[in-house]
Amino acid sequence: MPENTAIRSSWFNKFFECLFLYVALVSGLYMAISTFFYKYFSSFDNSKHVKYFLYAGGFFLLLAVAYSIYWHRKEKSSGFNSGIRHAWFRGVMRYFIAYEIAVYGFAKILQTQFSRVYSRDDIPVGDLTGFELTWNYFGHSYTFAVILGLLQIGGSIMLLFRRTTLLGACILLPVMVNIVLLNIFYEISNGAFVNSLIFTAGLSYIIILRWADLKILLFQKVDHLPPVKLGFLKPIIKVMTIAFAFYSLYRLVVAEPPSAFEGKWKIYELTQNGKDNTRRDWQTNPRAWHTIYIEQHGELNFSSNPFIFEREQAWHGSYTYNAPNKTLNIIFYNGPQTDTTKVKISGYTGKMMQWDMIYYADTIRMKLLKAGK
Incomplete structure (x- = not known):
């Protein structure tokens, strides 16, 4: 069969994939240097890392804009294979996210994350930082940490195969959204926060690419049971279900208001x-x-x-x-x-x-x- 080269996509798709390629390349280079040149890297000033990343980021941002515009225009030309470019760029995105999240998964199982800090055991809970509270909470149960790690590893493995990419992204996205919220409201390190945003953005993009399929799954009526006919009562019952859930707790708040002496x-x-x-x-x-x-x-x-x-x-x-x-x-x-x-x-x-x-x-x-x- 002849190769399909008539794939069309928006300019933003091309720009996002180009920009994500830069993130993946920089992260991969960072990991390689820190692994194979550890002695030199450990003595390197961290502020320089940030400076070089920002300088390179500005250059690659312009490059991503320029190349995505060129790509978008050339896509209209006959014989320009836009599909293979999407395949490569999205493949890099999937493998990069899979690798990074799997690292965090193995860190939980091997206890390099949520490890016990003995001096922290003697700090009053009220004096712990948000980071310390989070690490104490998740580190309290090794079994729970293993389950989280297996979810991250399992979802990452699914990202490596096109057939299971959507399922892997749907498993990992709720985990990553929760991590983003923890990073924000419990003031975890800035590096972890940026990483979680990158992974969440990539997973969201992968899911949005399949939004047409997901709409059928999520919003189309698929069961064949006969409808329950209640007339005007049905919308009232729907509203009352949520309203009563609120009232069942609100009445307790009203019955037992906070004491001024608390x-x-x-x-x-x-x-x-x-x-x-x-x-x-x-x-x-x-x-x-x-x-x-x-x-x-x-x-x-x-x-x-x-x-x-x-x-x-x-x-x-x-x-x-x-x-x-x-x-x-x-x-x-x-x-x-x-x-x-x-x-x-x-x-x-x-x-x-x-x-x-x-x-x-x-x-x-x-x-x-x-x-x-």
């Missing part, structure tokens, strides 16, 4: 029966409280440890607030008594307040200062 409160002064309690025995006395954590939904915790929250040593309870009397009614879950303890609140300013309570035969006064925001 937050972490440091006890900067505690007196017991009129005497100052220095609370130096906090390691052995669970009632030598230093911090009170007032949580959502009427929960609170009393911690004697002034440095960290120890779940096993803390006192846990629930509370209700009587606004007219400015009184908290507390029930301790693990204290020595289950009776309601009444706490009189005074001097509340949003940042400071005073608690007066009687617990057993002890009269306790605590002055609290809100920590953090």
